Amino acid sequence: EAGVVQSPRYKIIEKKQPVAFWCNPISGHNTLYWYRQNLGQGPELLIRYENEEAVDDSQLPKDRFSAERLKGVDSTLKIQPAELGDSAVYLCASSPGTSGATDTQYFGPGTRLTVL
Amino acid sequence: TQLLEQSPQFLSIQEGENLTVYCNSSSVFSSLQWYRQEPGEGPVLLVTVVTGGEVKKLKRLTFQFGDARKDSSLHITAAQPGDTGLYLCAGAGFKTIFGAGTRLFVKA
Numbered sequence: 001e002a003g004v005v006q007s008p009r010y011k012i013i014e015k016k017q018p019v020a021f022w023c024n025p026i027s028g029h030n031t032l033y034w035y036r037q038n039l040g041q042g043p044e045l046l047i048r049y050e051n052e053e054a055v056d057d058s059q060l061p062k063d064r065f066s067a068e069r070l071k072g073v074d075s076t077l078k079i080q081p082a083e084l085g086d087s088a089v090y091l092c093a094s095s096p097g098t099s100g101a102t103d104t105q106y107f108g109p110g111t112r113l114t115v116l
Numbered sequence: 117t118q119l120l121e122q123s124p125q126f127l128s129i130q131e132g133e134n135l136t137v138y139c140n141s142s143s144v145f146s147s148l149q150w151y152r153q154e155p156g157e158g159p160v161l162l163v164t165v166v167t168g169g170e171v172k173k174l175k176r177l178t179f180q181f182g183d184a185r186k187d188s189s190l191h192i193t194a195a196q197p198g199d200t201g202l203y204l205c206a207g208a209g210f211k212t213i214f215g216a217g218t219r220l221f222v223k224a
Binding site: 041042043091093104107110 | 212
């Protein structure tokens with residue numbers, strides 16, 4: 001079974017430029033998460049989708065970040081414009097969405113963003 | 117705000133030694149998960165503990181959930197170089213909160 005796929009794996013951009021990340025979750029997983037992981041820290045949730053609905057986006061900086069999950073499958077996360085402080089690894093995860101708080105999240109390898 | 121504190125932040129030991137890492141919070145969690153993350157990869161779930169006082173074993177790894185469901189520990193017996201990685205705890209409440217992790221390096 002294929003795992004969570006993310007692209008690109010690495011991205012280097014100059015500040016004020018836009019950037020987009022793509023995630024393909026495990027087939028059949030209803031719940032999709034985007035996390036940001038700063039160097040030396042644990043992942044921090046940005047947004048959680050159940051099917052195509054964003055059920056928790058309280059930590060998403062909405063002035064520059066946006067996300068969508070079309071048809072409840074793939075998802076994209078966009079930053080426009082990027083700032084130096086956005087340099088981090090952006091992780092996507094998916095879960096079956098059937099066990100609530102104990103649901104197992106399966107993570108992709110992440111996209112490492114460097115903003116110069 | 118729920119916070120999870122992990123200690124130590126960094127641990128370097130010799131192969132064969134035992135170690136314990138800790139995950140503490142002032143908040144109660146409905147469950148707590150331990151993940152291991154290797155460089156360039158996403159975290160991989162090791163275990164989920166749900167019941168206060170619960171102990172789970174995974175080969176040489178022993179996980180314990182505190183009686184009050186506010187803290188947890190991970191004990192590794194006879195560590196091996198393959199155990200090297202970042203160990204993250206994550207508490208599930210309204211949302212999943214991750215600690216900053218313990219970076220373990222096991223020298224051969």
